[in-house]
Amino acid sequence: MIKYEYFNNGKLLIVKYTGKISKPLLSSFLSFLFREVDISTLENIVADYRDAEMDFLAKDAQDIIKTRTEKANKDHYKIKTIFLVKGPKETAISILFSIALEKSPVFIYSTSDPCLKKISLNMSPEEFDFKIKNLKHSY
Numbered sequence: 001m002i003k004y005e006y007f008n009n010g011k012l013l014i015v016k017y018t019g020k021i022s023k024p025l026l027s028s029f030l031s032f033l034f035r036e037v038d039i040s041t042l043e044n045i046v047a048d049y050r051d052a053e054m055d056f057l058a059k060d061a062q063d064i065i066k067t068r069t070e071k072a073n074k075d076h077y078k079i080k081t082i083f084l085v086k087g088p089k090e091t092a093i094s095i096l097f098s099i100a101l102e103k104s105p106v107f108i109y110s111t112s113d114p115c116l117k118k119i120s121l122n123m124s125p126e127e128f129d130f131k132i133k134n135l136k137h138s139y
Contacts, residue, residue, distance in 0.1 A: 002029050003135040010041040012119065016132050017052035023060045029139050030064065039079070044119045048084040048132050050110070054093055061093050065100040080105045082115050 002025070004015040013033075056064075081101065083094035085108060098106035109115050112125040112132075121128065 002139040004033070004137050004139065005135040006037075010038060011043045012046070012121075013037065013042060013044070014046045014048070014132060014135060016048045016135055019051075019053065020055040021049075021052045023056035023064060026056075026064050032139065042079055045079055045081045046084065046115060046119065046132075047081065049090040049094070050084050050086040052090065054089050058089075058092055058096060061096045062100070065097055077101075077103045080119065081107070082118060083108045084112065084115060085110060 001018045002015060002021070003018075004013060006013050081097070081104060083090075083097070083106070085091045085094055091108060094106075094108045098108065107115075107118055109118075112128045116123065116125060116128055123131075
């Protein structure tokens with residue numbers, strides 16, 4: 001399942017992935033997302049994979065990365081992306097994303113605290129985790 005919500009007048013997008021996330025699902029979601037969002041206002045994306053199981057191989061990540069870069073246009077390079085991960089597979093795939101998005105600022109964390117500091121949100125990690133678990137929209 002994928003849940004998401006925009007905050008700060010569209011400047012922050014938080015996405016929570018849970019359960020099995022397949023390559024077709026992730027590619028479809030990214031296509032939808034970059035078709036619907038005004039990239040010019042988006043500054044930060046927090047992608048929380050801590051409760052997700054990536055159901056594809058690392059080599060498949062290249063196709064997913066291509067989807068993001070093709071759909072997002074030139075403005076995607078200014079977007080700061082933060083991956084929250086728990087397991088080694090999610091970490092490895094996040095690293096592949098960071099390498100492919102070399103011109104974009106990408107950060108990988110396992111807890112909310114450094115993420116909050118990076119995007120300058122004034123709330124506790126507990127408040128942030130609660131917000132992530134209660135996002136409004138589902139895909």
